[in-house]
Amino acid sequence: MESKEGVKMEDVMGNSSPFSDYIANSFPLQSIFDLSEGEKMPLGFMELLGVQDMSITPLFDMAQQVPSLATQPPNPTSTKIDSPPEVFNQPATPNSSSISSASSEAVNDDPVKAEDQEEDQQETRKHDLKLMKNCWIFLAFGVCDGGSRLKPKKTNQKRQREPRFAFMTKSEVDHLEDGYRWRKYGQKAVKNSPFPRSYYRCTTTSCNVKKRVERSFSDPSIVVTTYEGQHTHPSPVIPRPGLGGSHLTSGISAGAAAAFGMPMQRTPSHYQQPFGNGLSPLSVGHIGSNINASFLHERRFCTPGPSLLKDHGLLQDIIPSHMLKEE
DNA sequence: CGTGTTTGACCTGCGC
DNA sequence: GCGCAGGTCAAACACG
Numbered sequence: 001m002e003s004k005e006g007v008k009m010e011d012v013m014g015n016s017s018p019f020s021d022y023i024a025n026s027f028p029l030q031s032i033f034d035l036s037e038g039e040k041m042p043l044g045f046m047e048l049l050g051v052q053d054m055s056i057t058p059l060f061d062m063a064q065q066v067p068s069l070a071t072q073p074p075n076p077t078s079t080k081i082d083s084p085p086e087v088f089n090q091p092a093t094p095n096s097s098s099i100s101s102a103s104s105e106a107v108n109d110d111p112v113k114a115e116d117q118e119e120d121q122q123e124t125r126k127h128d129l130k131l132m133k134n135c136w137i138f139l140a141f142g143v144c145d146g147g148s149r150l151k152p153k154k155t156n157q158k159r160q161r162e163p164r165f166a167f168m169t170k171s172e173v174d175h176l177e178d179g180y181r182w183r184k185y186g187q188k189a190v191k192n193s194p195f196p197r198s199y200y201r202c203t204t205t206s207c208n209v210k211k212r213v214e215r216s217f218s219d220p221s222i223v224v225t226t227y228e229g230q231h232t233h234p235s236p237v238i239p240r241p242g243l244g245g246s247h248l249t250s251g252i253s254a255g256a257a258a259a260f261g262m263p264m265q266r267t268p269s270h271y272q273q274p275f276g277n278g279l280s281p282l283s284v285g286h287i288g289s290n291i292n293a294s295f296l297h298e299r300r301f302c303t304p305g306p307s308l309l310k311d312h313g314l315l316q317d318i319i320p321s322h323m324l325k326e327e
Numbered sequence: 328c329g330t331g332t333t334t335g336a337c338c339t340g341c342g343c
Numbered sequence: 344g345c346g347c348a349g350g351t352c353a354a355a356c357a358c359g
Contacts, residue, residue, distance in 0.1 A: 187334075
């Protein structure tokens with residue numbers, strides 16, 4: 001499986017990892033721009049994530065609470081866009097700090113640069129991180145065009161793929177608690193990776209949400225989770241006091257987090273290692289060039305205006321400015 | 328007994 | 344057409 005897009009996640013998943021190829025093949029430019037908001041992308045981002053009835057306000061509040069994340073200084077050269085930023089701040093995750101997906105910057109290859117950026121905002125971030133056990137940054141990869149290989153060249157795809165997004169989590173455990181119940185239905189060895197990929201499916205009947213969990217080849221402490229589809233039901237797991245629920249109150253509702261299918265903090269935070277604390281935001285590859293323009297548009301609903309430009313700073317790391325103009 | 332995991336077999340799509 | 348790899352199925356098994 002070779003990527004023709006040159007879109008790799010080498011720094012995270014290891015050289016020419018299957019995951020990188022997967023990402024590259026999953027979200028080619030063509031499929032992205034073939035998307036029509038009214039047709040293939042009828043749902044807002046939050047909806048894609050399964051957030052249908054949840055207020056997204058907590059997300060906004062959270063962003064405001066975490067200026068170190070939400071107020072990334074915009075790149076002076078950036079093109080002003082009306083698209084929301086790539087990042088969302090998310091509640092803490094189990095045993096984890098989190099991260100997610102797509103950046104043009106290397107993760108492991110460029111730790112110094114990342115750390116420099118961290119130092120600039122270290123003081124602010126220290127405070128911010130006290131407010132949050134963890135921060136999430138995730139990026140929806142877009143809507144797949146269908147087909148297991150996700151190649152856009154065929155017009156009549158036999159299989160329709162659900163919207164997917166992936167994020168990375170620094171965690172000891174592979175399967176992160178996210179408020180939903182999952183049943184493992186498969187595990188496969190991944191080419192060029194010593195770590196197998198696990199396949200999970202939401203146990204709720206009529207809910208076809210799936211997720212794949214695999215560890216980064218280059219950094220085994222990082223778990224890459226890819227969600228596919230959206231939950232058609234509320235989270236069956238009620239956050240317990242003193243565990244995930246309490247953390248979530250810092251910036252996002254448990255329900256919203258659960259609806260996202262995002263892991264929530266449910267374990268002691270001593271292991272927490274937010275990227276602001278020595279761990280820079282990880283990138284999953286050069287997904288930026290593959291960002292779905294419609295998706296960017298949709299995410300407008302998820303991000304408050306004030307943080308847009310600021311988040312755009314991160315966005316700049318993810319999406320080339322010329323891509324941002326293509327809306 | 329219900330639920331979830333394991334794991335080999337099978338299916339599908341793509342590249343050569 | 345063939346081989347490869349990702350993804351899924353389903354029987355067997357484990358556990359509470």
